[in-house]
Amino acid sequence: MTRQGAVVRRAPGKLFVAGEYAVVDPGNPAILVAVDRHVAVTVSGSPDADTVLSSDLGTRPARARWHEGGLVVRGEDGARRARALAHVIAAIEVVGRLLAERGLPVPALYVSVSSHLHDNGRKYGLGSSGAVTVATVAAVSSFCGVELSLEDRFRLAMLATARIDAKGSGGDLAASTWGGWIAYRAPARAAVLDLERRLGTDRTLRAPWPGFEVRRLPPPRGLSLEVGWTGEPASTADLVSDLHRRTWRGTASHRRFVEATTDCVHASVAALEAGDRRGLLEQIRRARRELARLDDEVGLGIFTTRLTELCAAAEAVGGAAKPSGAGGGDCGIALLDAEAASDISHVRKRWETAGVLPLPVRPAPEGNEK
Structure with a gap:
């Protein structure tokens, strides 16, 4: 050694x-x-x-x-x-x-x-x-x-x-x-x-x-990843543990959620690999809808008021957005037209008005490194 x-x-x-x-x-x-x-x-x-x-x-x-x-x-x-x-x-x-x-x-x-x-x-x-x-x-x-x-x-x-x-x-x-x-x-x-x-x-x-x-x-073609922090810290472990304690697991609703989410991920992967911007945006919107349905059926509190506004602001300019991770606070993500600088600026301003902090983070192409 x-x-x-x-x-x-x-x-x-x-x-x-x-x-x-x-x-x-x-x-x-x-x-x-x-x-x-x-x-x-x-x-x-x-x-x-x-x-x-x-x-x-x-x-x-x-x-x-x-x-x-x-x-x-x-x-x-x-x-x-x-x-x-x-x-x-x-x-x-x-x-x-x-x-x-x-x-x-x-x-x-x-x-x-x-x-x-x-x-x-x-x-x-x-x-x-x-x-x-x-x-x-x-x-x-x-x-x-x-x-x-x-x-x-x-x-x-x-x-x-x-x-x-x-x-x-x-x-x-x-x-x-x-x-x-x-x-x-x-x-x-x-x-x-x-x-x-x-x-x-x-x-x-x-x-x-x-x-x-x-x-x-591959990264999404022609789309900018925007990240907003809600100012509401959340515990992924607590939210996942809460879901595990509930009788929802194993129900028809649980099976529908897993099937729909799995199909959404497969379609998103295909869109990324094909450079299909429109297809990817639709799948991200679909992923948001599936999380919202889960929230309505189980009542985990995935969507806070700020996360809901974060998503609405992005979709108002033709983008797609959703909570990232377990929700309940923390961050949401949006995919916006990378060439539409005015739309990106508008979304950031609308987030700030709603109490959402735009974070200056970008994808990191490298992982664990020196």
């Missing part, structure tokens, strides 16, 4: 384009796009036996030590601080399991996180948990001299995240890993966790993962 100086790895945030909620079931497709705001993770050697965890969102560094294969944060408030750093810790632990299986030492580390997916502590809903997991896996493995393929990095990040919450689809991890526009199908998280328990981490990286698929897509 080759040890080196400090290693820095970045991973971009993400936005869902289509397929929300349905994608949590293994094998159902979604489209995501990485955005040009990043989380950066710097890893170097620790000066003592403690692994030190530092984040620009925290007050002071946390100190942790390995115990029975896991990192235990020290101090009276250790449990609270461990929860706040859960994704960083899980990412270090999964790389630690891989190193141990390969007969390599697990060193004490100094891990520093810097996020541009927040602004003065403000959360935009751009997938910071996924980005920090991917960046941490990449930085720690590289510092320890283990070079991984993009898919290996994704798989380790998925194993880390699934131990925290197996309901998450991992779409954010895929966007942060591959970058650009992607089509994604989630693996069966319970199955891959069982694989790791039975086979170990290293063999699980090489085993087939039921349901999993990812491939790059």
